[in-house]
Amino acid sequence: xxxxxxxxxxxxxxxxxxxxxxxxxxxxxxxxxxxxxxxxxxxxxxxxxxxxxxxxxxxxxxxxxxxxxxxxxxxxxxxxxxxxxxxxxxxxxxxxxxxxxxxxxxxxxxxxxxxxxxxxxxxxxxxxxxxxxxxxxxxxxxxxxxxxxxxxxxxxxxxxxxxxxxxxxxxxxxxxxxxxxxxxxxxxxxxxxxxxxxxxxxxxxxxxxxxxxxxxxxxxxxxxxxxxxxxxxxxxxxxxxxxxxxxxx
Numbered sequence: 001x002x003x004x005x006x007x008x009x010x011x012x013x014x015x016x017x018x019x020x021x022x023x024x025x026x027x028x029x030x031x032x033x034x035x036x037x038x039x040x041x042x043x044x045x046x047x048x049x050x051x052x053x054x055x056x057x058x059x060x061x062x063x064x065x066x067x068x069x070x071x072x073x074x075x076x077x078x079x080x081x082x083x084x085x086x087x088x089x090x091x092x093x094x095x096x097x098x099x100x101x102x103x104x105x106x107x108x109x110x111x112x113x114x115x116x117x118x119x120x121x122x123x124x125x126x127x128x129x130x131x132x133x134x135x136x137x138x139x140x141x142x143x144x145x146x147x148x149x150x151x152x153x154x155x156x157x158x159x160x161x162x163x164x165x166x167x168x169x170x171x172x173x174x175x176x177x178x179x180x181x182x183x184x185x186x187x188x189x190x191x192x193x194x195x196x197x198x199x200x201x202x203x204x205x206x207x208x209x210x211x212x213x214x215x216x217x218x219x220x221x222x223x224x225x226x227x228x229x230x231x232x233x234x235x236x237x238x239x240x241x242x243x244x245x246x247x248x249x
Contacts, residue, residue: 001019002019005018005019009082011046013042014046014049016036016046017036017046020036021069022069025068026066026068027068028064028065029047053078054070055078056068056069106217106218107217107218109214109215109216111211112212113142113143113145116143116212116214119205119214119216120150121150121153123201123203126200126202129159129161129200130159130160130198131162131199132198133163133164133187134196134197135166135169135196136194136209138209139209142209159181160182160183161181162182162183163176163182164233164234165186166189166191167192184239185238185239186238187237191236194209195207195209196209199230201223203217204217204222
């Protein structure tokens with residue numbers, strides 16, 4: 001639960017303090033620090049921030065200040081306030097990006113599943129087909145917590161996606177080929193690669209899966225070159241049909 005709270009934006013100590021108060025009821029800072037196994041100064045700091053967020057309140061009992069978590073619905077109010085703040089900042093952020101935009105290539109690296117999820121949803125805003133080859137069969141399992149929701153959002157936006165799996169993944173390929181705006185094939189084992197390559201409009205992403213590392217390169221000429229290579233692989237790739245035979249498509 002604490003991990004879920006940190007995913008929402010609380011610090012580790014804030015998540016510990018809020019979850020402890022929610023479960024155990026009102027506590028003084030000294031007892032809370034002991035329960036959370038943190039220094040008392042850290043507990044006070046976490047409580048101060050939680051009160052500013054509207055998630056914790058206090059009252060005095062026999063000259064000792066007691067802190068209590070507000071009802072869980074207060075998390076939703078706080079989260080909506082953060083969302084509203086972000087929406088008000090977006091125009092300023094976009095303006096800053098446009099003022100500093102240039103035509104040179106850009107590259108960056110990121111790690112972890114969250115960074116991959118951000119990449120996928122970021123590419124939906126490009127309104128261009130997403131091409132990917134070199135997909136290990138284990139990728140759907142690695143991305144299972146968000147990939148189906150992503151596909152639904154992608155289909156809703158009518159964004160096409162073509163997949164080329166490393167090797168035979170008949171069940172997944174069959175499933176993907178039933179989705180709108182989606183095609184999937186596989187290549188012989190000789191073509192297998194531990195790195196997936198993704199192309200969308202003017203950007204290329206190279207994905208190493210163990211550990212999950214993403215290299216994003218924004219360069220239109222490079223993206224066009226990778227797109228042509230994808231087309232060559234697509235012609236060589238095969239698709240499993242319902243009768244168990246494999247045919248070219």
